[in-house]
Amino acid sequence: MKYDFTAIEQKWQDKWLEAKPYSAVTGDTDRPKFFGLVEFPYPSAQGLHVGHARPYTAMDVVARKKRMDGFNVLFPIGYDAFGLPTENFAIKTHTHPAKVTHDNVENFRKQLQMLGYSFDWDREVNTTDPLYYKWTQWIFLQMFKKGLAYKASMPVNWCTSCKIVLANEEVVDGGCERCGGEVIRKEKSQWMLAITKYADRLVDDLDSLDFIDRVKTQQKNWIGRSFGTEVDFKTTAGDVMTVYTTRADTLFGVTYMVLSPEHPFLAKWKDQISNFDAVTAYMEDAARKSDFERSELNKDKSGVRLQGVSAINPVNGTEIPVFVSDYVLMGYGTGAVMGVPGHDQRDWEFATKFELPIIEVVAGGDITKEAFVLKGDSGVMVNSGFLNGMTVKEAIPAMKQWVIDQKLGHEKVNFKLRDWVFSRQRYWGEPIPLVNCEKCGFVPLEESQLPLLLPEVDSYEVTDTGESPLSKITDWVTTTCPCCGGVAQRETDTMPQWAGSSWYFLRYMDAHNDDALASQEALDYWGMVDWYNGGMEHTTLHLLYSRFWHKFLFDLGVVPNKEPYSKRTSHGMILGEGGEKMSKSRGNVVNPNDIIDLYGADTMRTYIMFIGDFEKPAAWSGQAVKGCKRFLDRVWNLMDMASDSLEYTADHEAAIHKAILKVNQDIEAMKFNTAIATMMALVNDFYAKGLTKGDMKALTLMLSPFAPHMAEEMWELLGFAASEGKMACQMAWPAYDESKTVSSTVEMAIQIGGKLRGTVVVPVDSDEATVVAAAMGVEKVAKALEGMQIIKTILVKNRLVNLIAKP
Numbered sequence: 001m002k003y004d005f006t007a008i009e010q011k012w013q014d015k016w017l018e019a020k021p022y023s024a025v026t027g028d029t030d031r032p033k034f035f036g037l038v039e040f041p042y043p044s045a046q047g048l049h050v051g052h053a054r055p056y057t058a059m060d061v062v063a064r065k066k067r068m069d070g071f072n073v074l075f076p077i078g079y080d081a082f083g084l085p086t087e088n089f090a091i092k093t094h095t096h097p098a099k100v101t102h103d104n105v106e107n108f109r110k111q112l113q114m115l116g117y118s119f120d121w122d123r124e125v126n127t128t129d130p131l132y133y134k135w136t137q138w139i140f141l142q143m144f145k146k147g148l149a150y151k152a153s154m155p156v157n158w159c160t161s162c163k164i165v166l167a168n169e170e171v172v173d174g175g176c177e178r179c180g181g182e183v184i185r186k187e188k189s190q191w192m193l194a195i196t197k198y199a200d201r202l203v204d205d206l207d208s209l210d211f212i213d214r215v216k217t218q219q220k221n222w223i224g225r226s227f228g229t230e231v232d233f234k235t236t237a238g239d240v241m242t243v244y245t246t247r248a249d250t251l252f253g254v255t256y257m258v259l260s261p262e263h264p265f266l267a268k269w270k271d272q273i274s275n276f277d278a279v280t281a282y283m284e285d286a287a288r289k290s291d292f293e294r295s296e297l298n299k300d301k302s303g304v305r306l307q308g309v310s311a312i313n314p315v316n317g318t319e320i321p322v323f324v325s326d327y328v329l330m331g332y333g334t335g336a337v338m339g340v341p342g343h344d345q346r347d348w349e350f351a352t353k354f355e356l357p358i359i360e361v362v363a364g365g366d367i368t369k370e371a372f373v374l375k376g377d378s379g380v381m382v383n384s385g386f387l388n389g390m391t392v393k394e395a396i397p398a399m400k401q402w403v404i405d406q407k408l409g410h411e412k413v414n415f416k417l418r419d420w421v422f423s424r425q426r427y428w429g430e431p432i433p434l435v436n437c438e439k440c441g442f443v444p445l446e447e448s449q450l451p452l453l454l455p456e457v458d459s460y461e462v463t464d465t466g467e468s469p470l471s472k473i474t475d476w477v478t479t480t481c482p483c484c485g486g487v488a489q490r491e492t493d494t495m496p497q498w499a500g501s502s503w504y505f506l507r508y509m510d511a512h513n514d515d516a517l518a519s520q521e522a523l524d525y526w527g528m529v530d531w532y533n534g535g536m537e538h539t540t541l542h543l544l545y546s547r548f549w550h551k552f553l554f555d556l557g558v559v560p561n562k563e564p565y566s567k568r569t570s571h572g573m574i575l576g577e578g579g580e581k582m583s584k585s586r587g588n589v590v591n592p593n594d595i596i597d598l599y600g601a602d603t604m605r606t607y608i609m610f611i612g613d614f615e616k617p618a619a620w621s622g623q624a625v626k627g628c629k630r631f632l633d634r635v636w637n638l639m640d641m642a643s644d645s646l647e648y649t650a651d652h653e654a655a656i657h658k659a660i661l662k663v664n665q666d667i668e669a670m671k672f673n674t675a676i677a678t679m680m681a682l683v684n685d686f687y688a689k690g691l692t693k694g695d696m697k698a699l700t701l702m703l704s705p706f707a708p709h710m711a712e713e714m715w716e717l718l719g720f721a722a723s724e725g726k727m728a729c730q731m732a733w734p735a736y737d738e739s740k741t742v743s744s745t746v747e748m749a750i751q752i753g754g755k756l757r758g759t760v761v762v763p764v765d766s767d768e769a770t771v772v773a774a775a776m777g778v779e780k781v782a783k784a785l786e787g788m789q790i791i792k793t794i795l796v797k798n799r800l801v802n803l804i805a806k807p
């Protein structure tokens with residue numbers, strides 16, 4: 001019988017859609033629950049690509065396995081469909097973005113179903129559905145009411161080609177993340193979300209989560225919490241210059257001070273600074289550089305010394321020069337720093353360039369060559385008055401205390417994290433449900449007015465001023481104030497694409513609820529996502545944003561948990577043949593549809609799981625795809641060879657128990673490739689020694705999470721569907737007997753006088769007498785011992801025996 005994958009896959013996909021074996025049941029207390037989550041796709045016009053197939057197949061394997069383990073599994077999918085690519089495509093093709101989205105979603109759904117994913121299709125969500133974005137708007141309103149959404153005029157990143165404001169994280173190497181266009185700075189009034197209010201909790205609560213280390217580290221670095229001291233320096237200009245330092249211990253080593261080019265003191269000191277022209281010119285120069293350029297290490301240091309103003313080091317009364325330099329950023333700390341060239345590399349480079357003194361205050365390095373930067377706990381204080389002899393670790397708090405006692409400053413915690421720029425001047429996003437009234441200011445819509453629907457427009461192009469296209473629809477914009485009834489204007493900015501994805505996992509719990517984002521029962525029952533796998537590129541944006549929204553909802557009492565996700569893992573990228581990134585221009589993009597046409601979805605799934613270590617990037621190989629197809633063919637053909645017995649073949653028993661255990665553990669550990677290798681070895685065994693239907697049953701169940709269509713078909717053909725009255729996907733994971741997974745014999749090395757002379761197979765845990773007797777039966781050993789007498793035997797159980805002999 002031929003393995004007709006096309007017919008088989010269609011047959012089972014239809015059956016699954018009809019019988020719904022993958023439905024999650026809210027409130028089922030008979031089974032433990034498991035909520036497995038993948039990052040829902042952006043439904044682009046290009047369709048699903050192999051980059052989706054890797055994480056989706058992985059979590060599908062896990063979900064299928066969890067069902068077999070008796071869990072009530074929630075494994076949902078949806079579409080993150082607002083955003084620029086669709087809007088730009090709509091502009092280009094003169095099609096409404098809603099229509100574009102609809103068509104793309106249809107295509108995505110078809111592709112996802114073709115891959116045999118066990119999603120619960122009744123819970124599908126779409127962020128552009130008004131019934132969905134009603135709740136996105138509702139959450140925003142709660143944030144507004146709690147003061148977490150506020151308007152601020154700020155220098156924003158302006159993409160000159162997309163004509164939109166970009167969040168910092170959307171600017172890559174000074175260019176637009178989306179179009180690569182030039183990004184300049186522009187003052188604009190924006191809606192902001194105060195994620196920084198949650199910064200401490202976003203760091204601290206990571207400790208309780210089962211996230212892979214690199215995710216935790218990246219989030220911590222992004223939030224960038226630093227514990228330091230603010231210290232006041234008197235200046236001859238009269239004002240006190242406050243600096244932020246994490247190294248209060250180095251105060252005796254301060255030889256100069258630096259103000260950021262944007263620091264307000266510079267303009268204020270206009271009359272005291274005798275070279276103000278040069279300072280102004282420097283400030284203008286700096287304004288043209290990005291923060292990224294300015295803070296790069298190893299870049300040539302520049303600056304101007306302020307003539308006529310100096311500062312006093314409070315620890316020793318020394319008068320020190322003050323500079324303006326662009327390596328100090330206004331957006332961090334106080335926008336001013338104390339220069340410690342002996343122990344900060346950027347300060348060292350600056351001091352070297354401007355020939356400023358470099359003082360050693362921590363012994364152990366060679367400051368004539370480079371700064372001696374703190375590494376671990378090393379270093380003892382020198383040239384530092386009352387700190388001398390202390391370690392850096394002791395000196396930091398000691399100096400901090402001195403500063404506090406002298407009323408020269410205080411402890412301070414700083415963060416790198418900035419508030420979230422939340423408005424976009426584009427059409428295809430959630431309308432922000434606020435109106436602006438001359439009398440009342442920004443007023444929230446009544447909740448009963450939600451969803452505030454996106455109005456129809458004729459053109460989606462942004463205006464030249466960069467206002468949203470919505471601003472052109474005057475009869476939509478003009479409205480009445482919910483507060484005073486007077487004339488008011490609707491907010492015309494829309495939300496960023498990150499909004500809808502910040503809470504979508506909650507909607508899956510109760511996807512059609514019109515009275516709440518999800519019912520209390522559903523929220524309580526499903527609780528935290530048990531396992532969320534997704535891309536590393538989402539670590540500092542989506543993953544952080546959604547943790548923030550979830551914490552906010554927790555504070556409101558809407559959700560029962562502080563954190564949304566118990567466990568987070570991440571997969572490596574799929575590269576093209578030859579190990580390069582897949583891209584249209586390289587012509588190395590693999591389309592999953594082509595693979596499905598040629599070999600079937602089960603081969604695609606098996607290959608994408610076999611391709612290599614799940615956490616690492618892996619290069620596509622057409623050759624290896626064929627190898628996986630061959631493996632499935634071989635499995636299929638085993639059906640003809642199987643004898644009728646339902647027992648395991650004695651020869652295979654240990655191997656089958658071992659394989660069941662190994663595949664089980666490997667799926668949990670995301671070692672999908674070795675799970676498949678284990679089954680490949682088992683299949684080889686079956687070919688070598690023959691097999692029973694019982695052997696085949698175990699193999700079919702083991703393979704079913706990976707190649708579900710083929711497994712169902714074999715299950716049926718072998719008669720198990722009839723005898724068990726269930727589909728393979730509804731069966732329990734095959735049982736294994738741990739005692740049978742251990743072999744009963746071991747191969748041991750035989751040494752004579754420490755030299756290897758042969759090996760012998762003996763029962764596990766054999767004693768000395770048994771091993772020696774068996775060893776004597778080995779011809780080479782017997783020969784070597786001819787005429788000799790064993791005077792000592794050294795036995796390493798189950799590994800080796802060393803015989804010491806003399807004539």
Ligand code: ANZ
Pocket residue numbers: 226244245246247250327328329330331332333334335336337338339340342343344414
């Ligand atoms: C003196 C010093 C001596 C420093 C030393 C470091 C090492 P983190 O850990 O990232 O918070 N700094 C402070 N504000 C700055 C700004 N606006 N622009 C550029 N640099 C700034 O870094 C804190 C350290 O970065 C501070 O501690 C300050 O340099 C510098 F051996 O003060 B330090």
Ligand code: ZN
Pocket residue numbers: 437438439440441443481482483484485486488
């Ligand atoms: Zn009003």
